[in-house]
Amino acid sequence: MLKAYARDLAAPVPEPGRNCWRIEEAGRAALIVDAADYFSLARKAMLRAQSQILLIGWDFDTRIVLDPDAGEGAPQELGPLISWIAKHRKDVCIHILRWNWGAVKLLGRGSTLFRLARWAASKRIAFKLDAAHPVGASHHQKIIVVDDNLAFCGGIDMTATRWDTRRHLDGDRRRKRPTTGRLYRPWHDATMAVDGAAARAIGDLARERWEIAGGERLPVPEVSSDPWPEELEADFTDVEVAVARTRAEHEDFESIREIEALYVDMIASARRFVYAENQFFASRVIANAIAERLREPDGPEFVIVNPDKAEGWIEEEAMGPARSELMRRLAEADVHGRFRIYSPVTRDGAPIYVHSKITIVDDQILRVGSANINNRSMGLDTECDLALDARSPGNRGAEERIAARRCDLLAEHLDVRAGDVAAAFAETGSLVATVERLRGSGRTLVPVEPGEPSELEIAIARKELLDPESAGEEGEPEARPGLLRGLGRRLRRRRRTRQNS
Template sequence: MTRQPIFEQNKNCWKETQATYSSPLIDCANYYRALHSSICKAQKQIIIVGWDIDSRIRLLHGEEEERAEAPSQIGELIQWKAEQNPDIKIYLLRWDSSFAFFDQREMWALEVWQDKTPDNVHALLDDSIPMGGSQHQKIVIVDNEVVFSGGMDVALHRWDTREHKIDEPGRNGPDEQEYGPFHDVQLVSSGPLVKHFTELAHWRWNRIAEQPIETIPDAESATDKLPDCWPEGVKPCFTNAPCAIARTIPAMEDTELVQEVRNMLIDLIGQAEHFIYIENQFATREEIARAINERMKACPDLHVVIVSSYEPQGLFESEAYWASRITFKDIVEDGVDSSRIMMTYSSIRDQQGKTAYKRIHSKVMTIDNQYLVIGSSNLSNRSMTLDTEVDLIFHGDSEENQRCIEFIRNDLLAEHTGRKTDAVQPLIESESPVEALMDKQLAHGYVLTEIDDSEFTSASETNVFRSISDPEEPLGPAIPDLHGKFSAITNPRRRTIMIALGVLIVGLIAGALILISNTVPWLDGDRIQAFLEESRGTYFALPTVLLVYLVGGLLFFPVTVLSLAVAAIFGPIWGPIYGIVGALLSAGTTFLLGKLLGNAGLRKLGGPKVEAVDEKLKQSGIIGVAAIRMLPIAPFSLVNLVAGISSITVVQFLIGTFLGMFPQMIAKGLVGDSIMQIFKNPSTETVTYLVAGLVFWLAMIIGSQKIAKMYQARKLQTDAQSNEEDSEECIA
């Protein structure tokens, strides 16, 4: 039986429209493959709006990646497409995320896109959301013909196949962190609905950009053939299906609060008669729980299955979402027969006893065979009020479209319970579908198990974590502008956060150095020289010099002062020898310290500009390090740290340091020894000796500069000739 749709524009939806063709793309392997195909087919325009757009993500894996003519990595693919077709315009709009997601995001995303793509690729970071909210819509529009929408981003730790194997080599992101099975759902659609998604994407872009998106004509909605940009291998499920687009938009400077998603979900639940199926990342919105509970009490034949994740990721998720899910579960089950509703997670245990829990990231709801929701909205407070969201809701107006809703629901349940898709419908049509689905699940395959969040946390009436992670209102107060209008404070920009972090780190280092200099009385030239003199003529001479260089390097003490002091005490022969050994020890130690800091995240903080310098340093190798050592352009220890953060090897670095510093050590040995001789026996001979040493030192610096410039010029000439030869080979 079909009913009139409940869609009501400006109440529970933004636009009531139609999808000429539409099909779900279940799990990221299928979505990324389809996205890659449509991008390759694009001719006019590509718009990507997302919570994240990570340039490092591979869209294809395995043999597909090897066979593909176009690059697999999304950053390289966009660059390839833009260079292949200079007339195409590509727009990338990513949320300028909060500090909480720094470890999950590409640090310098905007600079990466700007540096590695041509001028017909435009990238922006959207920071206009109120503090505490996120830009959570996930939309890709290709040539105004095809739109992808749903729960999936091109982001870290998303890719997985529908098999969700316990051990999957492909689940290893660009951060080299392995992750477990991951489930999500996206839609690919064409027809009249595309122009509305295009309008939404244009609004998002134009409200923050200096230059608006270039408008291209809407594609003709042909019903007899698929659009040119439709992804290869994807068979449409819906044909000419009525649908609606519902949004959440928080109150911002230029818009009022929009709660179409909230209103739509409550209205849909009120239509349910036999079976509600939900899979969602989070279930915390008590209003939704009460709506389900009230509908179940009003309809004794209504049954509900909810699928979500098992274990929380971190303290904030545990205390904000899992604690709230306990309350959600208590509300939906209150006064209802436990056989009619089940909140579950999907997991697998193989014959060897290995266990894996499927992470649910999708946002799906079916109401009988009448409605299907696939979107970006979680059943959380923030998705109903504070984040930007967009859901697509299909109405089963015909037997064909009702069968499509049933198939998608049954296919998802089959994946979670280890069954065949055609085996699910008889279970749902039984007198007790929840018990039937939970009963007789296959061993050693994926199974649904009832959620018990009390093993992770407990419900709490006053939860500070929930108020921060799942708020209904902005975290910051509204402030008035010059005209007296109140607007919410937005999240701080990524660049602002980075500058603040840089200032904080520099301040901490400076404070530590000042503290050390004020509390360590021996950290001055006179005391160091007295300390070294005590070791002269003993077996402890070299170890003492090494200790002074090591400590001095860690505390950024000037290496020139140390070298002159060592030369003055140990003479023009042993002084340079001891000095170069000590300098190499100090350089190697601070280099390794830089390597540790780089691996801990400083290289990521540095961004593409540092990568460019790193590449030049790596290419120049030993000669480059020697040239830097010859030229007094930066403090000794700072050069060591920066080199450690780079990709140059420690062996190359130490050899380059030796070649660059030893000639100067000889010059410093002459100067240091002559200074000592002047103090002992001031005469014309000793003064001449000092002047000669200074001249030799100056000559070493000038000569080093000329040698470095000659080397750089010769290398540039060699590289230019090599590029010309490569070009000739390409032409041939």
């Protein structure tokens, strides 16, 4: 098991070579919540490009509308926008890298294949599928870099079913799929924008990934553009940002598990609370780190915001029983009542799907990225997270802004004002008590209860194939002994006990 190391509690957690790749300065950094804002801001940034645009992602859908209110001459949709930029910005080259396995989806996306064919004939647009990973792994980063002067990195895919506003309105007619126009569920997500040397570091990472995937070595842009959109207010200025990665061992490339190490070290550093939003809660390593802290008489609280269930059938069959079992194990360790998992709902009680990957520790650390709290994001998939620690020498005073964003996030989920969250936390001194005080009817957070896995889920749990932690010697998904291997045995014992009682 990965262990946190003894550390000076006044020292910052990110440490290159241990739990992050690099720490670089950003003149501006901003947390962007939900895709309505992100898509619009990304469009504005790409229109300001002078040399290079890198789009690195799990999925791209060329049909999505980035800004339905755009009044400029450039197109609103992603695919036509890229074509327009290539035509009207003669010095700009655009490189798009997408995970290869899901490429079959392109066949059902209307005119997408015709657009890709036109891009193939362009000298300024390059589209590539990323197959440089072990069997069962995915390329999961969500990155856009413009001229190395602005980078977006987080959890928002530029694809269908992601667009939503922070109001998450019931029946919002703008929340519809391309072509069919069918409505989809409310969706909560987040990403981070950085400029300066931090953006250049993400540019380096994106170009490295392009080359690993079989592309040519891309030039480093040397332009003095400022693609930062005027509408985007910086949460932080002149700060140090850490970049952490996950990459599975594959061919000549070694395994990188910085994201896992950073999670464990952040949990070990917590003194008051850990607040996390994530699509899953299924990592054995993270659960073990939390359990150790819950057993302490004066340890931190943990408030986690998850969706009510995973998006797809396969994901739910893998992650649902894992979360339930982890919750039961942590309930045994939580003798002091400091652990909660909640799920957000709309005013009419409809589930809001949580896809964001945000972690805040003691208002000292803000972390945003692509990594889920599951096994595969710790060692199998290709991930990238950003972290800002207020204890870093260049980040003095950042804790106030981190606290403001935490209050803002909880206010969105609880349908209250950020000031209400701040006041309740100041009075109670407890994140759990704050949420419980402000929870109400309508749009709110509801407690997640562990479910009882089915026979099929037990069988999947025994195999541990859908959420492995790494690739084995033959490049096949491989799980380390732990949570799910014992899940089947515990469930069988539990059922025999009920039958005999």
